[in-house]
Amino acid sequence: MKAYVNPDTCIGCTLCTQACPEVFQMKGEKAVAYKDPVSERARECARQATEECPVQAITLSP
Numbered sequence: 001m002k003a004y005v006n007p008d009t010c011i012g013c014t015l016c017t018q019a020c021p022e023v024f025q026m027k028g029e030k031a032v033a034y035k036d037p038v039s040e041r042a043r044e045c046a047r048q049a050t051e052e053c054p055v056q057a058i059t060l061s062p
């Protein structure tokens with residue numbers, strides 16, 4: 001699975017980095033997906049972060 005944060009959409013709310021620190025981290029005022037979700041746990045929290053992002057900035061692809 002691959003995770004991507006659209007920097008044009010992200011408003012830097014940090015929710016994804018709290019929900020899933022093993023995939024997302026803040027880089028300045030935006031989040032980046034610094035690691036692809038590989039483990040079951042990472043996939044699960046990446047999905048959760050994607051749902052919770054208030055501006056739908058996160059895309060997951062298989």
Ligand code: F3S
Pocket residue numbers: 005009010011012013014015016017030031049052053054055056057058
């Ligand atoms: Fe940005 Fe959404 Fe994360 S606004 S910081 S991608 S939860």
